Amino acid sequence: MDLTCTEEEEDFRARLRAWLGKVLPELPARPSPDDWPGRRAYDLGWQRRLYEAGYAGLHWPVDAGGRGATPTQHLIFLEETERAGAPYVGANFVGLLHAGPTIAAEGTAEQRARWLPPVLRGDEVWCQGFSEPDAGSDLASLRTRAVRDGDDYVVTGSKIWTSHAEVADWCELLVRTDPEAPKHRGISWLAMPMDAPGVTVRPLRTLAGSTEFAEMFLDEVRIPVANRVGAENDGWRVTMVTLSFERGTAFVGEVVACRRTLGELARTAKANGRWDDPVLRRRLGRLYGEFGALWRLTQWNVSESEGSGGVPGIGGSVFKLAYSHARQELYDVAAEVLGAASLSLEEEWTLDRLSSLSYTIAAGTSQIQQNIVAERILGLPKGR
Numbered sequence: 001m002d003l004t005c006t007e008e009e010e011d012f013r014a015r016l017r018a019w020l021g022k023v024l025p026e027l028p029a030r031p032s033p034d035d036w037p038g039r040r041a042y043d044l045g046w047q048r049r050l051y052e053a054g055y056a057g058l059h060w061p062v063d064a065g066g067r068g069a070t071p072t073q074h075l076i077f078l079e080e081t082e083r084a085g086a087p088y089v090g091a092n093f094v095g096l097l098h099a100g101p102t103i104a105a106e107g108t109a110e111q112r113a114r115w116l117p118p119v120l121r122g123d124e125v126w127c128q129g130f131s132e133p134d135a136g137s138d139l140a141s142l143r144t145r146a147v148r149d150g151d152d153y154v155v156t157g158s159k160i161w162t163s164h165a166e167v168a169d170w171c172e173l174l175v176r177t178d179p180e181a182p183k184h185r186g187i188s189w190l191a192m193p194m195d196a197p198g199v200t201v202r203p204l205r206t207l208a209g210s211t212e213f214a215e216m217f218l219d220e221v222r223i224p225v226a227n228r229v230g231a232e233n234d235g236w237r238v239t240m241v242t243l244s245f246e247r248g249t250a251f252v253g254e255v256v257a258c259r260r261t262l263g264e265l266a267r268t269a270k271a272n273g274r275w276d277d278p279v280l281r282r283r284l285g286r287l288y289g290e291f292g293a294l295w296r297l298t299q300w301n302v303s304e305s306e307g308s309g310g311v312p313g314i315g316g317s318v319f320k321l322a323y324s325h326a327r328q329e330l331y332d333v334a335a336e337v338l339g340a341a342s343l344s345l346e347e348e349w350t351l352d353r354l355s356s357l358s359y360t361i362a363a364g365t366s367q368i369q370q371n372i373v374a375e376r377i378l379g380l381p382k383g384r
Contacts, residue, residue, distance in 0.1 A: 005072060013076045019053055020084040027087070033210060036091075040125060040167040043090030047122030056120040057096070064104035065116050075299060082256035091164050095119040095126035099172040099191075102242045106189075107229050115170070115191065127168035129159040129192070129216055130239070139174070140183045140236060144218060146175035146190065152222040153177070153190065158215065165201045165214035168194050172242065173223075178233050187235035189242075191227040198222075255298055255323065258330055259291045261352075269337045283333050290326045294319065 005013070027046070031038030050056040059074035060066020069077070089096050100119045103111055118124040135142040144157025155175055162171070171192040178186030192199070198221040203211040230238040266284055269275040297319050331352055 005076070009070070009072050009076060012073050013080060016055070016077060016080050017084070019055075020080060020086060023049060023053075024084060024086060030087075036166050036211070040091045043087065043092050044122035044125070046087040047089070047092050047096075047120075051121050056122075057100070057116075060101070060104055060116075060120075064100075064112055065120050066104075071299070079256050083260065091125050091167055092119070092122065094128045094163055094168075094172065095124065095170075098128060098242050099126040099170070102172070102189075102238065103191075103229060105241055106238050110226075111191075111229060124169040125164060125167055126170045126172060127165040127194070127214075128163045129165075129171045129173040131161045132158060133160050139239070140187065142174055142176060142187065144173075144175050145179065146177050146188060146223070148177070148225070149222075151225050153188075153225060153228075155190075155192070155218050155221045155223055158217050160213075160215050161204070162201070162214045162216045164212060165194070165216055166203055166211065170194060171216070174235060174239060177235075181233060184236045186233055187239070188232050189229045189235040189238040190223050191229065192221065192223050196221050196223065254327075255291060255294050258327060259288075259295070261330060261334070262288055262291065265334055265337050272337070272339075274337050280333070280336060283329075287326065287330055287333065290322070291330075294323055294326065297322070 028042070031042050033039070047056060054067065055077065057064070057066035058069045058077050059071070060068070062068040096119060100116055103115050107115070115124075119126070129144075130139060130142075132142050132144060142157075144155065144159065146153035146155045153175065155173070157175070159173075165171070171194055173190045173192045175188055175190055176186050177188040180186070194201075198219040200217040200219070202215040202217070204213045204215060205211050206213065262284060266275075269277075269280060269284070274280055334352075
């Protein structure tokens, strides 16, 4: 892998940097974290600006509506937008980083034409309906059932930790279409309209006070068979495509953010006298090295995905495992640097630290990632 930027890529960086410098001062104030309709409008407004400037779905294939950018251009985009303090994808997270890429890789021409352009334009929001109360880490044990009735599936069950369900138009939904099949072989991947009769959403409040997750109850919801992505009962394989995006590339921008946070912590430690502590300096230095290595691993994973049609490989599990723990340690160090100030819920640092606690669970627990690394990369036998 050649990590040297070409002249064309450096020109891309310069043009992107100039555009960010022009457009970011024009953005409205960010809405309150509790104002979900406002957050949806703000996030989709940013997505529309990206679309009109030609930066939406930068790394998506051209035939899926993207620009077909090189892996390096994609990383440059993430690096520059994060460094400039540009808005994150926010409420559009699932559509842009999970459902959209999955449909681009696995959907029919009709499905791509229906669902991908609204995601890129910032017209529609997606949520993720995967986990259930008794099917979290063991996702394949899900029980939400879909019974075929003519041209529809009739779906009954419940989901939990449904990201952005409060403001979503569509849900990437996993259902069991063959209860007699082995648990990994009776699952299908459906696109469910959130305004369908029988869908009930109940927000969940997190430790940090946010409600970006929800419980979702499905009472004989009718979903057209045409909304199934992939073959019936082949949903587990399609889900692995979704999870490869979730673990392989969805956290890329956050690595850049963590590296910036490390710099802010170092400056704060120098200002408040904590820099004299050699143990603290060693911890910051080691984290600097870890996040630098994670950025190189990110470059490798993104480059590898180029050779597999844009779908990240199982190396994403190595990244997810290492990143989750590094992020938690980063905010432990932040608490040490900030002292009592890190205890205030009014401080962004505190909210980030509380959020970091979920990273060893979200997108597959660390234990699941360890199993994937052990079995699929190292070739170790499965545990009993």
